[in-house]
Amino acid sequence: MARKNAFYAQSGGVTATINTTACAVIETARKHRNRIGKVYAGKDGIIGALTEDLIDTSREPATAIRALRHTPGGAFGSCRYKLKGLDEGRAQYERLIEVFKAHDIGYFFYNGGNDSADTSHKVSQFAQALGYPLVCVGIPKTVDNDLALTDCCPGFGSVAKYVATSIREAGYDVASMARTSTRVFILEVMGRHAGWITAACGLAQDGPGEAPHILLFPEILFDEESFLARVSETIAKFGYCAVAVSEGLRRLDGKFLSESGLRDAFGHAQLGGVAPLIAQLVQDRLKQKYHWAVADYLQRSARHIASKTDALQSYAVGKAAVELAVKGVSGVMPIIVRKSSKPYRWAIGVANLKDIANKEKMMPRDFVTEDGFHITAKCRQYLEPLVQGEDYPPYRNGLPAYVKLKNAPVRKKLSTTFKI
Amino acid sequence: MARKNAFYAQSGGVTATINTTACAVIETARKHRNRIGKVYAGKDGIIGALTEDLIDTSREPATAIRALRHTPGGAFGSCRYKLKGLDEGRAQYERLIEVFKAHDIGYFFYNGGNDSADTSHKVSQFAQALGYPLVCVGIPKTVDNDLALTDCCPGFGSVAKYVATSIREAGYDVASMARTSTRVFILEVMGRHAGWITAACGLAQDGPGEAPHILLFPEILFDEESFLARVSETIAKFGYCAVAVSEGLRRLDGKFLSESGLRDAFGHAQLGGVAPLIAQLVQDRLKQKYHWAVADYLQRSARHIASKTDALQSYAVGKAAVELAVKGVSGVMPIIVRKSSKPYRWAIGVANLKDIANKEKMMPRDFVTEDGFHITAKCRQYLEPLVQGEDYPPYRNGLPAYVKLKNAPVRKKLSTTFKI
Numbered sequence: 001m002a003r004k005n006a007f008y009a010q011s012g013g014v015t016a017t018i019n020t021t022a023c024a025v026i027e028t029a030r031k032h033r034n035r036i037g038k039v040y041a042g043k044d045g046i047i048g049a050l051t052e053d054l055i056d057t058s059r060e061p062a063t064a065i066r067a068l069r070h071t072p073g074g075a076f077g078s079c080r081y082k083l084k085g086l087d088e089g090r091a092q093y094e095r096l097i098e099v100f101k102a103h104d105i106g107y108f109f110y111n112g113g114n115d116s117a118d119t120s121h122k123v124s125q126f127a128q129a130l131g132y133p134l135v136c137v138g139i140p141k142t143v144d145n146d147l148a149l150t151d152c153c154p155g156f157g158s159v160a161k162y163v164a165t166s167i168r169e170a171g172y173d174v175a176s177m178a179r180t181s182t183r184v185f186i187l188e189v190m191g192r193h194a195g196w197i198t199a200a201c202g203l204a205q206d207g208p209g210e211a212p213h214i215l216l217f218p219e220i221l222f223d224e225e226s227f228l229a230r231v232s233e234t235i236a237k238f239g240y241c242a243v244a245v246s247e248g249l250r251r252l253d254g255k256f257l258s259e260s261g262l263r264d265a266f267g268h269a270q271l272g273g274v275a276p277l278i279a280q281l282v283q284d285r286l287k288q289k290y291h292w293a294v295a296d297y298l299q300r301s302a303r304h305i306a307s308k309t310d311a312l313q314s315y316a317v318g319k320a321a322v323e324l325a326v327k328g329v330s331g332v333m334p335i336i337v338r339k340s341s342k343p344y345r346w347a348i349g350v351a352n353l354k355d356i357a358n359k360e361k362m363m364p365r366d367f368v369t370e371d372g373f374h375i376t377a378k379c380r381q382y383l384e385p386l387v388q389g390e391d392y393p394p395y396r397n398g399l400p401a402y403v404k405l406k407n408a409p410v411r412k413k414l415s416t417t418f419k420i
Numbered sequence: 421m422a423r424k425n426a427f428y429a430q431s432g433g434v435t436a437t438i439n440t441t442a443c444a445v446i447e448t449a450r451k452h453r454n455r456i457g458k459v460y461a462g463k464d465g466i467i468g469a470l471t472e473d474l475i476d477t478s479r480e481p482a483t484a485i486r487a488l489r490h491t492p493g494g495a496f497g498s499c500r501y502k503l504k505g506l507d508e509g510r511a512q513y514e515r516l517i518e519v520f521k522a523h524d525i526g527y528f529f530y531n532g533g534n535d536s537a538d539t540s541h542k543v544s545q546f547a548q549a550l551g552y553p554l555v556c557v558g559i560p561k562t563v564d565n566d567l568a569l570t571d572c573c574p575g576f577g578s579v580a581k582y583v584a585t586s587i588r589e590a591g592y593d594v595a596s597m598a599r600t601s602t603r604v605f606i607l608e609v610m611g612r613h614a615g616w617i618t619a620a621c622g623l624a625q626d627g628p629g630e631a632p633h634i635l636l637f638p639e640i641l642f643d644e645e646s647f648l649a650r651v652s653e654t655i656a657k658f659g660y661c662a663v664a665v666s667e668g669l670r671r672l673d674g675k676f677l678s679e680s681g682l683r684d685a686f687g688h689a690q691l692g693g694v695a696p697l698i699a700q701l702v703q704d705r706l707k708q709k710y711h712w713a714v715a716d717y718l719q720r721s722a723r724h725i726a727s728k729t730d731a732l733q734s735y736a737v738g739k740a741a742v743e744l745a746v747k748g749v750s751g752v753m754p755i756i757v758r759k760s761s762k763p764y765r766w767a768i769g770v771a772n773l774k775d776i777a778n779k780e781k782m783m784p785r786d787f788v789t790e791d792g793f794h795i796t797a798k799c800r801q802y803l804e805p806l807v808q809g810e811d812y813p814p815y816r817n818g819l820p821a822y823v824k825l826k827n828a829p830v831r832k833k834l835s836t837t838f839k840i
Contacts, residue, residue: 073592172493398807
């Protein structure tokens, strides 16, 4: 294939290390100048491709691109915008190809979760049907760790390290105050359907009396009575009780405890606020003083306590994506393959996009203890390597020094517009 | 004075660095073995003195005491328990002296906020009136930064660094998603009456478009209309709006937005949950998608991102307290004195406990912009030095390695008990 430009877009909720992947894509592309011309990033993700709002990353100096490695958020903007099916959404796919053609784009890198793998797969199919030469490579990213086939998801290790550290620290706090003050502490974490982030909190417990004492997974329906009994037992034994709860906790009837009624562009319910509900329950039924925290976006943007393993993997998938692309391999996604847990060894593998698209990987039942309230040794063995190593950002004036790119726009070539 | 044992207790809400002070007290006392015998810590604070539940810190190896330097929470337990006035609480003070006498205690170190300075002062007066030789030294600690006379409070710099880092990181996240997802992000922080922690969030803003865009201080009554107007303007200008709000935000009628109805042992209202209220307001009135986080205990236990300046000062006040005590100086508290802001230079000074007791230092009005929504350059100059420097704990298995002491009890000598 002749030298072509590349298009890179970030999709869905951002993570502490999605920019690490962006850094890898751009740095690696710059090493393949014979195959890849410029890397254009989509402003606000795939929307940028539809509206022809492209960002010329070649205008950024190497130092700025390097600084992406340690910068949270999505440097070019991301979006929650799902392309329709190939039939009803034909205009969208045609527009993408129109824009790609206008800007001589021959590589499509889409960095996201399972929705994005689906989109990449469809774009790949459509381009092929049209006979437009486009190498499509998906790149995994999601804090939820719920992608199929890959052993873990870039972005997850860092949120895991953040939540485990946070509940350990809060546990030390509550333990010291329990005699006269708070006895029950509740931390709400993300993970709508899959309990991986909740499970990661469990890593903080290195002894039976240590926090967290109870984990409430989205996969296990919430049984109020057995929960309250366990809280009481825990207080009786250890003086206090620290709980980590998934935003996606569901009642015995299957409904989310905290559904707010809002839905996002994918039709997902907007959740939030299950911690105060659990706290109220503890207060009403057990008359115990509580405190609660909702980590929300703090957990997925906490680059200051990123996992080194995660940062390395986030970089590796970006690098591998470009290396696959320049070899002409299309319709795939680089994934993380675990070679062994102790010592931890991993490598990059390759999966087909269609095998990843729209699948959600839940926690296996044998990762959760029989009573449903904690993680098993098997789960701990899986999770522990993912939080290993620190990867601190540089600091300026006492705060992490993150980069804002210039994000210089690429001059539009089309006279047509596209309505989002 | 002949060689005497020392009593050390932690009081009130713990911080990321109160154990740093404990480390300093014990390490410094061990260097003055000619004057100080053993350091006994109160189990669960001053309650331990009343119930004769003392912890023998001499049973801990030097390595464990050193590890306290980087461990959050209160290693010996703290409490929210306020001694009564000298007249109505006479039995409490008599009991303290009875226990101190039984264990040959000649030094009283009380590590806390303004309530604790008051207690230390009363214990000092009572011992003097009784003719019992007791050197009483208060040691400052509070995340709220609201103690009189001291330039800043040990514990505050670390929470300041945590909240500023957190809202900067979340700001990067929201900025990248704003086109199709969340436009308004609200972070709730501590600080019941004084807005120092809210102000610290302001440090994260290093340009007009950067997060946080709006700070809601407890000192400034909440005007819904001007707030909503400012949110709308900010979104129009920058695409999104990040807000930091104090748990102690009050309505125009002076009532807390979030009062839960519960009160702690000091009679303070238990607050929490103002962020979701503000979020609901934004949703109802502006129809903007929101997310909110409540940092709660995470902020005051986040030893993983402690300020080095704060860690050094937390150690320095503990060391100074012991050095004052062995010189026989009583009824005082070591404080932080600022020599200059740029470059930042500070020294340890000494204040009288009675001048610190029960006073709250609010944010000066000229630290808040005229519109009430942000910090001034003057405030920034005050705050910036306090978050300087990183002081990372060691890690084990990917998580901070904090110490749990043996906390060996001192054998009781009294046949009497005391009911709390």
